[in-house]
Structures are given as C-alpha cells and as structure tokens.
Amino acid sequence: MKKLLFALFLFPFWQLQAQQTHKSSYHLHVSGFVQNKGQVYDQNGKVNNTVKFLYARDDFHLTLKPGGFSYEVIQQKSSAEGFPESGFTDNDELKEWRDNQPTQTSVNRIDVTLKGSNSEAPICMDENTGVSLNYYTNGNAVTNVQSFNRIVYKNIYPHIDLVFQNQQSENGDYPEYSFIVHPGGNAKKIEMNYACCGNLHLDDYRTLSINAVNGYVKESGLRGYWLEDDAEANVYFQLKENTLSFNVPESKSKTLVIDPAVLWGTYFGGKSSENWDTESEITLDNESNILLAGSTQSTTNISTIGAQMQTFGGSRDMLLAKFSSDGSHTLQWATYFGGSNQDIAYGVCCDRHDNILITGFVKSSNVMTPVPNVFLKLQGRSDVLLAKFNSGGILIWSTLLGGSDDTDPENGRSLICDDADNVYFCGYVTSSTGVATTNAHQTVYAGEGDAILAKYSKDGEKIWCTYLGGTSQDRGHVLCLDNSGNLYFGGTAQSSNKSRWISGGFQTAKGGNVDAFFAKFDINGNYFWSSYYGGSLGEHGRGIKCDLSGNVYFTGWTNSSENIASLNCFQSRNYGTDGFIAKFNPEGDRLWGTYFGGSGQDLFYGLTIDDEANLYLCGTTSSSDISYGDAYQKTIASPQDAMFAKFDGNGNRIWTSYFGGNANDASYDIERDSSGMLYLVIDTWGPLPVTTGQSTVSGADDLTVFQIDVNPGTAPINRENEILKNNISTTIGISPNPASEYITIKNIESVSGNAEIKVVDLSGHVVISKQINVQQENPEIKLNVNELKNGFYVVIFKHDQITYSVKVMISHQQ
DSSP states (O other): OOOEEEOEEEEETTOOOOBOOSSEEEEOOOOSEEEOSSOOBOTTSOBOTTOSEEEEETTEEEEEETTEEEEEEEEEEEOOOOOOGGGOOOHHHHHHTGGGSOEEEEEEEEEEEETTOOTTOOEEEEEEEEEEEEEEETTEEEEEEEEEEEEEEEEEETTEEEEEEEEEETTEEEEEEEEEEOTTOOGGGOOEEEEOSSEEEEEETTEEEEEOSSEEEEEEEEEEEETTTOOEEOOEEEEETTEEEEEOOOOSSSOEEEEEEEEEEESSOOOOSSOOOTTOEEEEOTTOOEEEEEEEOOOTTBOOOSSSEEEEEOOBEEEEEEEOSSSSOOEEEEEEEOOSSBEEEEEEEEOTTOOEEEEEEEOOSOOBOSSTTOBOOOOSSOEEEEEEEOTTSOEEEEEEEOOSOOSSOOEEEEEEEOTTOOEEEEEEEOOSSSSOOTTOSOOSOOSSOEEEEEEEOTTSOEEEEEEEOOSSOEEEEEEEEOTTSEEEEEEEEOOOSTTOOSOBSSOOSOOSSBEEEEEEEETTOOEEEEEEEOOSSBEEEEEEEEOTTSOEEEEEEEOOSSSSOOTTOSOOSOSSSEEEEEEEOTTSOEEEEEEEOOSSOEEEEEEEEOTTOOEEEEEEEOOSSOOBSSOSOOSOOSSSEEEEEEEOTTSOEEEEEEEOOSSOEEEEEEEEOTTSEEEEEEEESSOOOOOTTSOSOOSSSEEEEEEEEOSTTTOHHHHHHHHHHTSOOSSOEEESSSBSSEEEEEOOOOOOEEEEEEEEETTSOEEEEEEEEEOSSSOOEEEEOTTSOBEEEEEEEEETTEEEEEEEEEOOOO
C-alpha cells in the first residue's frame, strides 16, 4: 500500500529544557486540541463557531476550521499603575494590583486555506487527554469541554487525510500536522493558500518565512525520505504568489514522508499563557487533591475574525484548577469564571464534602449564576465575589457583596468553612451600603476602605457581615478558624484608633504609618478583641493560623525596629525589611514575637501548621545569609528567591531554605497534608527544577506548585546533607555557578596521579563519573555538564584518601 505523509512540527523557538527533580511539581498547562462547544469567542466577544478545535501554547494559537487552519501570533501589553495598599506605595503593593490593570491584545493571524479541498470533510477526534474544562465566561456557561491529542480530517482531498497531532516530549508539548496520501490520492492536488498581514517568501527551496508585525512563523528544514528504508528523497517547497505546494517524487511502491519543521516567536519577549496572579492560593481537599485558584489573562478561548491584524482590549478571568493526589500530578479539570472585564480570585477553600469555594473581586457585569442567562448584578464599579463549585468544577452558586458608592476595587481575600459547611471570608470594601448586616459588630462604614468579615450559609445566603476599620484604609487579608469556633482574621491598617475600632488586644495604639492588625470573633459574629502589631514604620499582615490549643500565630513583614520582637526571641533586631512571626494566646496576650531576615529584603506571605504546632512559612528574600539547618538550597541563586522555613511553636528555627533559579522567584502560599508533605506555590520568571516531562516557564511569569517531603529521615534536604557530610569540602571551588555547558573545578590542593570526579544528583544517583590523571600543581579541571538536566547537583573530587565536594546549579537557557 502506498502512503504519502506530510509532517509539520510547530516548536516554540524559546522552548526551555525540562528539569529533573526528585520532588513533585504540579504545573497548569491545558494540552491538546480543545473542542469548541461554544466557549471560543472572537475579538468582539461573540461566539466564534467557525473554529472547531483550538490549540493554545504561550503566545501562539493553532485553530482548526473546515477547509483549513490558522496560526495566531499574540502580544499582550498592560499599563500597570497599581493601587497601593493603605497609601504605602512599595513595590510589593503595586504587584498586588498588577493584574487589575487594563490590557491591549494584538493578534496577527495567518489563515491557511486548502484550495480545492472538501470543506465538509468529517473531523474525527482521538486520544482524549482526560482533562475537562468548564467555562463560565462572557455570559455563557459551557461545561465538560474535552481536549484531544489527535484530530483527523478524513478525505480532505480524495484519498488524502489531514492529521493534527499533539506530540509530547521533555521539552513540552508541540503540535504537528501530516498529510496521509492513501492509494489513489494525488499529492500534487494539495495547495495551501496563505493569507496574512505580513510578508511571505521562500528563503530557499526548503524554508518558508512569514514575517508579521508581532512575530514570525518559519517553516524550515524541509526533508523528504522514503519511509521503508529512510533513504533521502528530493522534496521542495513551491511558492506561487501566496500559494504553497510541494514538488515531490513519485513512487508506486514506496511511502514518502515530507517533513518540514516550524518555528514561531514574537519580537517583544513577553508571553501571555496561563499567567496567574502573583498571590494565587492553594488548598487541599479531603483526599489531598490540590485546588489552585487565581486569575489569568490567557487568550486560550479567543480566536479573531475579519482582518488578519486585530487589536482589542483584554480582560482577566478567575481560574480554578484541580490536580490529582495519586502521584501522577495530573490536571483533572480547570474552570474559567468571569465576564468581559477584570475578575480575579484570591482565596480558595474546600468544605467537608469537597465542594470548592473561591473569593475575589469582579468588575464584569455579566458574571454567571447556575441559571442560564441570569447574571449577578454588579452594585458598583466592583464587588466582592463568593462562588461555590462541586468537586468536578461545576458552578453550584455565586453571589456578590458590595454597594453602589465604592471608590476603589472591593475584594474578598481569604475564606474558610466550618463543619456545617458554612463559609467565612474576609476582605475589604469602600461601600457604605449593601455590606453590614443589622446588629453586626460595626454596622457603619468608617471611610476610605474598611476590612470586612462575613458568614454565609452553605447555600450562599448571607448570615452576618461586619465592617472593621477606622477613617483611613484598612484591609483584611487572612483568616483562620480554631477548634472552639473562634475566627481570627488579620491584614493591614492605616487608620488610627481615635474611634477605638481596635480594643482589648495586645497593642491598641497604632505604631506608625501602616500597621498589621488582627482580630478575634466567634462564628456568630460576636467580637472579642483586636490588636495592631507594628512599630514606627510599616507592617503588613499576610498569614494567620491556630494550633490545637487555641493559640494564634501571625506573620507578615515589617520595616520597624521596635514593637516586634520579644525578649530572648530567635531574632531580636531587624536589618531593614524583614519578616515577622508572633504567637498569641486565646486572650490576645503575646507569648513571643521575632523578626526573620538577613541583609536584604525578606517577606513572609504564607503560613501553615501541623498538629505539633510546628510552623511552615513561605515568602520571598533578597538576603544571601538566611539558609540554616537541612536546607534544600543553601545559597541564593538570583536577586530574589523564594524561601520556606520551619519554626517550632516556641519560636525556635528548625531550618530555612532558598528555592529558586537564576531569575526572580517568589512563594505566596504553602499548605501541608496529613502525611507531612508540603505544597509550595512558586511564582517564577525563570527556570526551576520542574518534574521531568514538564516545560519550565510558559508565561511572562509562571506558577508551579511543588510537593516537598520534609518528614524526618525522608526529606530531600537531608539526603543532600548526607552527600556533603560524607565528602568534606573546605577549599574546592566551581565556576561558573550556576553553569550551563562546562564547569571548572579549582582551588584543589596540589595532587598528582589518578583521581576521580563524580557528579551526584540530590537523590544520591551518580550522573557523571570520570577517571582523570593529574600531572600539575593546583590543577583546574574542566568538566562538560551540557547533558545534565536543569537542577542542583553535588560535584565530588576524590584523590587517594582525600575527598572534596561542592554544590552546583545547572541551568540551561534558550
């Protein structure tokens, strides 16, 4: 049987190498060709039914249509002015509101029409990826959307099929297409007409270049060969005006493969992808599946119509995703939720039936309810959102909280459920109406922005809601519930205490321009006490948890040199902007408080706790001197790394570690499951040690969840220490570090004769072993590490009875 195959490979030209690590990582990327069931829109917000399947990767789309397909090269630009928290205009607060800014999306589309083809060719789908997608966007609910790795146009020409395939490799997914010419088919009938907003030309007979405004698509390296014996066959592009065809040899007995590779890229260096908000949050359900909530500027459900060059306003949608706990880290489903404007989720939690609740804010006037064509009514310029989904990501109910006179965005930030599936959430509003319930602790809006605390039933009915604040800006960020039914919520306050809105707690006078604050209520809304926490400069509260005895732990960061640390604490002074941790009893008395930080800026964002009252914290650091104990990563790798730390309930540090590559990294949330596994949310602008088989950075900044085993005796940080401990190092050096192609081992004491070099990964596996003969004093030995995957390794040099070791980071960039 004679078969002729045409294969077209679509590789992102900047695609990064996958990295190996013995930890686990969960990375959101919806792969494959997503079927259009009504969720794909054009640039005007109208359903685009001409698209049958959409493949979206970074700033590149491949849309499949009857009789052809399209490439789209996308560029997004935003103008981030920021909304500084409580008047405190530091870079972190500008980042918090980064995703609330308007964007402009520019799309260059290249339409490929198969001239003379069968526009009614049946389209078959195969190889389901197993991921379900739900879209509650643009006023339209489309659920259980499936994606596939293989799409076939049957008889697109007589006896010729067109096959699109999503290929998977260590470098990530990429699509390809092939023409399969069955007996009786004529390959010379295949003519591809390119309509685009740029220049189309042949660089040579095997390279087609398409240059557009945003970027380019280049079909190059065209190769022809006979499938039976891999013998080369002369295959060339033919371009007449804008129509591409193939000059192919004929054979009645062999199968010919025609194989061009496709590169694409933008000229601007930014990527949109699933670009999550910087303070995305995770939670675990009762089976330790991971739920991740945030927002995205992704264009994965947009395909333009009309002119090949389009510019239109962008928006953000809430995004909720679920990953399995079975060790495969599989994305089970993802739900997009929002309207035509900016909608962002910040908080997520699960109830005891594994339903999922999110909170955040919406600016859209067409946010969905479960009832078709019924939308939530936006009261002001923005409202607080509370929504509930079942364990499959299907919307159960949604509701808004806010008034008509708001002046700034109103926001839900954190939430938690009780055993009766009631939900409590905190945040902040700028409305004087539509918020507080009758007989609440504070029924009157104090002005410029108040923190709020609310309770809703499992069916979405408001039970009670209270303001908490003074005459300036005050914001609730974090919330926890103890075993006795008491709520603690905290955040950042600018208001003084002239109105005595802070009372009964540890600190009732504001220390500086901005203080952290926290307060205690019960589940019925009864107030117990509240407290500032801060000195003469600025503090921000970001994490709060309770232990089994009802003590409460509060964390964030500070610039003040007083009112933070207690006597005989872990760190009694600050070194600039440092993290803080404080412990209070149920009556609000401080038991201890400490700074945490080094020579740079150190910020704590996330906090979780185990049954023994050990604290696990995460955040960001620019300090080079904070690692301690069994640290996974002992040295800072970039100007800003993520960090995570463990303290006991008495404030003693157990260990602290960096986590990051050679670009800026941050961690905004941390969770722990019942087996002791930590889950660390990392937001990165560069390569990180991601699980083999996953790509690294997909967007301008990208978010990955790492699962880390820190149980005694099994933690990967202990294995690294074991390797280093058994191979004493005092003088050996490595350069460069991080390295890419080669490393030079130097500072070795004078040796001569045979020596051995080993490179070991952090799980103890030898990945390079080399015998050398040294014939000089103070040798410098060059070692090729180009084949190693990105990550951390230990280099061991052994001569006679002397062994040296040093840690090195491998980071291949493209």
